[in-house]
Amino acid sequence: MNLWLWRSRWMAFFHDILWIPLALVLAFWVRFNLESIPSSNQSGMWSMLFVCLVVQTTSFWLFHLYRGIWRFASIPDLLRIMRAVSVGVLISFAVLFIWLRLEAIPRSVMLLYPMFLLMGLSIPRLLYRWLKDHHMGFAGKQGKRTLIIGAGQAGELLLRDLLKHEDYMPVGMLDDDERKHGMEIHGVRVLAKLDELEKYIRVLSVDMVILAIPSASHTTLQQLMQVCSLHSISCRILPTLSELEGAKVTVGQLRDMRIEDLLGRAEIQLDDFEVNSFLEAKCVLVTGAGGSIGSELCRQILAFQPSQLLMFDHGEFNLYSIDQELSGKHDAVISILGDMRDESRMRWVFETWHPDVVFNAAAYKHVPLVEGNPAEGVKTNVLGTCQLADIAVDYNCHKFVQVSTDKAVNPANVMGASKRAAEIYCQNLNQRQPKTAFITTRFGNVLGSAGSVVPLFKKQIEHGGPVTVTHPDMTRYFMTIPEAVSLILQAGSMGSGGEIFVLDMGSPMKITDLAEQMIHLSGLQLGKDIEIQFTGLRPGEKMYEELFHKQEALVTTTHPKIMLSGSRDVNWNDLQDMLRRLQAACVAREVESVKVLLKELVPEFVANKCSDDIAEQGKVLH
Secondary structure (H helix, E strand, O other), X not given: OOHHHHHHHHHHHHHHHHHHHHHHHHHHHHHOOOOOOOHHHHHHHHHHHHHHHHHHXXXXXXXXXXXXXHHHOOHHHHHHXXXXXXXXXXXXXXXXXXXXXXXXXXOOHHHHHHHHHHHHHHHHHHHHHHHHHOHHHOOOOOOEEEEEEOOOHHHHHHHHHXXXXXXXXXXXXXXXXXXXXXXXXXXXXXXXXXXXHHHHHHHOOOOEEEEOOOOOOHHHHHHHHXXXXXXXXXXXXXXXXXXXXXXXXXXXXXXXXXXXXXXXXXOOOOOHHHHHHHHOOOEEEEEOOOOXXXXXXXXXXXXXXXXXXXXXXXXXXXXXXXXXXXXXXXXXXXXXXXXXXOHHHHHHHHHHHOOOEEEEOOOOOOHHHHHHOHHHHHHHHHHHHHHHHHHHHHOOOOEEEEEOOHHHOOOOOHHHHHHHHHHHHHHHHHHHOOOOEEEEEEOOEEEOOOOOHHHHHHHHHHOOOOEEEOOOOOEEOEEEHHHHHHHHHHHHHHOOOOOEEEXXXXXXXXXXXXXXXXXXXXXXXXXXXXXXXXXXXXXXXOOOOOOOOOOOOOEEOOOOOEEEEOOOXXXXXXXXXXXXXXXXXXXXXXXXXXXXXXXXXXXXXXXXHHHHHHHHOOOOOO
């Protein structure tokens, strides 16, 4: 125990002892109408003082009145004082009754004494706290009354730092470990379990809740968000253990809760040995490296020590951003600007570095935009991918991992059909040559990616709404970007060629529910501060997505989060002929021919009515 805490506790103890005779004298004095105490009653008063000093002092210690610090006096402190006084008074009067039969002690004193003692012990504590909270009456910045969830190591480190900042005033801690209840950490009491969060928000007039459990479950996060939203108070959390990366826990690391935190999905466990064997000391090419998935691929690949990481993208700023982030971490990071559809550029890349592994994350992914620009979408997603796959075979690339989408299943739009066509090509090319193993990974939406609803909703919320949702029953599969990329790496290491790995996306989520949660996370109330507006389906949009076709029988793999889908064989000569015609139609900007050929290549492609209406209105760009 430090000197300051030791001194504070002894000062509090002597203060409480002093109030025993003061309360007793006041009780007798009031009893006799503020006049002198008769000599016949003074003997009773002295006897009572002797007993009360012994019993009441012992009661103070037994009820742990000195674990607390006056600076943070609160309701639990007052309850503890009431119990200590009540028990002490009952025992004192019992002793006095047995010893003196309460002779010379007026009965009214038995009521006045505990009342004055309670006031003497409680009021100075509350007054001291009030003065401290209001900076001794001078104008100043009052810190937010903060309740901390988690009294473990992270909570202790965070609390220590919070006490140094005037912006925060910790008023208590909650923890599910009952052994910690009643204990104090740096003068702040561990009050109860997390289940009592709502109660203590009201009792302590909390302004902010901070979650100091980096390993907290999604259930805990959801419970926390619901309670804080209900009471319209802000909630901040510490980053996860993986985000902390061993860094010291400080106030500066606190962040707002994100929608990714509420997904309710267990952390992905990678087979590091298998992925390490797949990538270590290999030359790895990532196309679309500046995008959401591509950039995360680069980050995670780098952790497995490739001999070279080739980051390829046609977007200058996006490539610059990931280059700035990673180039200082590894000498072998190389950024290459170019268009994957440019055959001479891609052949130069393969001729120069001879990549062992290719992750093709380059694609046009925004459904309405590709629907309005079908020729460009097909040129990249189909023709560009097929060309890249052929070049990988020519240069004896070991593995080619194609990043696909759930929109490739029973596609209702050009984007989904183009990605399905790329899947078919890679699978069938795999069967025709022994050099390169072609592996496809298929998954749904990723939260926070470019073009996803999360940035759109966030911007709409910042501008006061309304938040626009196409349909109240619209559902989508969601996963976080790091989670999706981890499974892509795992699938790439598992595949031997020709597989379509379907990533376990959990249960689909209503877009309306997503919008409501984001509104709550922003501290706003749906219907009061902001509205949700339904706008109708967009071009090429489906009400729900599927992860596999009904003819693709899924089978399990060695990884619980990855399933294997069956492949579909096509006539290779017919496929080549269709691709030649598709290329000619794209060059000529014959949009209808592009769709017809895409339909021929992907028979399950059925454009929705919204897409047909757009085409009829002449809104399709060539």
